[in-house]
Amino acid sequence: MEAEFHTFTLENGIRVIHKEVPREASHISLVINTGSRDELKGESGVAHFIEHCLFKGTKKRKTFHILNRLEKVGGELNAYTTKEETWISASFLERDMDRAVELIADIAFNSTFPEKEIAKERDVILDEIASVRDNPSDVIFDEFEERLFGKHPLGRTILGTPESVEALTKADVEAFVSRNYRPVAMVFASVGSTPIKKLKRICKKYLSSYHCDGDGTKRSLAKPVEVFDERIKQDTYQVHHLMGSLTVGADHPDKLPLTLLANYLGGPAMNSRLSMNIREKYGMAYHIEAGYSPYADCGVFSIYFGTDTRFHKKVERLVNKELREMCDKKLSARQLKDVKKQLIGQIALSQDSGTAMMTGLAKSYLFYNKVEPLSEFLKSIEDINADDLQRVAQKFIHPKVMSHLVYLPS
Incomplete structure (x- = not known):
């Protein structure tokens, strides 16, 4: 028999799905329906840039406290960006569900994007771009889609270019977040042994108070290009x-x-x-x-x-x-x-x-x-x-x- 899953929607529009399975470990993600295809002209690389900066400070935590919050109880915290989604994820023992959800909510909704940390992460991302460019078997996929999609946003590399990343500012970061980090575009997913009643209480406590009135980037359809x-x-x-x-x-x-x-x-x-x-x-x-x-x-x-x-x-x-x-x-x-x-x-x-x-x-x-x-x-x-x-x-x-x-x- 397949494990049962539960769904509910918080007052602010965040959709929650939970699969209850008898495991010691729990796995959760807050997934935002926004990625590099939602960047406007001049924003190339900003979605991925934000993902890096989410770990660099909130209104009540510095970088060390963010990284230490789960790791000191044996958990893991991670994030990544695709062309269409941003993921903030954690794996931990079930006993720490409250701790993990509170942490993800804090970095997703209360990040302050300090100027000093933005400057540091810019250098890290420039190194990341250089590393990818040193690997032809990686970069060829980016350059192929750049040609396949032409000027469509899906043709942009997720990391951005050195020039676009150099030009990104705190204002660009905050503008993208306020436009696209909308509760109605978010799903909170969970797999583990947490009873649904307990998860509902935790989600309402930490996720339901966040609001954002951004309209989101209007996505356009990709048009076929000539065979090249x-x-x-x-x-x-x-x-x-x-x-x-x-x-x-x-x-x-x-x-x-x-x-x-x-x-x-x-x-x-x-x-x-x-x-x-x-x-x-x-x-x-x-x-x-x-x-x-x-x-x-x-x-x-x-x-x-x-x-x-x-x-x-x-x-x-x-x-x-x-x-x-x-x-x-x-x-x-x-x-x-x-x-x-x-x-x-x-x-x-x-x-x-x-x-x-x-x-x-x-x-x-x-x-x-x-x-x-x-x-x-x-x-x-x-x-x-x-x-x-x-x-x-x-x-x-x-x-x-x-x-x-x-x-x-x-």
Whole structure:
């Protein structure tokens, strides 16, 4: 039997979802439906900048007191930013639920963003940007989406550029927070053994008094750009090749077929189709992967591989061959059964992680205001047929619709 989950909404509009499971550890997140795609012109990098500054002081705590509050009882506090969300999370023993919720509420609602700390974090983020730029296999994904989305906000890197980060001020930080940190755009998610009655009391005590009348950034739809093929000389030892296309988003029925397709072609398992037919068979690419990244209203399907210059053209031909075969030939009943069984197993095993369980609950409730029981979700995967996979393959991964960004050793 699946663990029961509870939902309720606080007076200020924050939605709460809690899954009661018999665990020693509890996992919580306050998730805000805002990220780098909500930055205005001149604000590039500010959403991520704010995430860093949340730990740098509130009206009643300095940095040390924030970091020490959970760590001294063995807990963990973390935050991260995506293109569409900001997450403030904590893991701890159930006995410390009151302490953890109060701390997250304090840093989310009462951060003061001291000028001195902003200056320090600016240097930290500039180092972070430099570190990413030193890693071609990371930066190629940012630069690919920059080209795929054109001037749309989804094309901006989450970290921002050195120039944009240098220009950010305390006023920029406060303006973004007052515009986008709205209770109606927040979900508080929890997984653990805390009784729902106790959690309601704690949430009302610490989360319900916060108010923000910001209108939020109005999101625009991304428009498809023309297929591109850009090959750039870089100071790298090997070729880095990323190909991909603009697809549908998290709210589209084709999300699951695309997820299944990406997992089959180049998911985390060593027996993925691309790994077996290129890495294992020919030994020409140490790293090869496929992925589907759904945003709220669109998505990106991508295939990345790194290889020696000598093998690049052959690996590219082999990848295109696999893509054409996916478009031209349906999977057999046995293949389809195995593909679905693998994804279902991976998802089911991930539920052993309290953090993964909490993240799934939070995202589902944030974007759809509902949570699909795991059994129903897995049945939706079972319902995918070979026609579905071939149809999304023909539409989104045929070589003629794939754009390319390639770093060639100089």
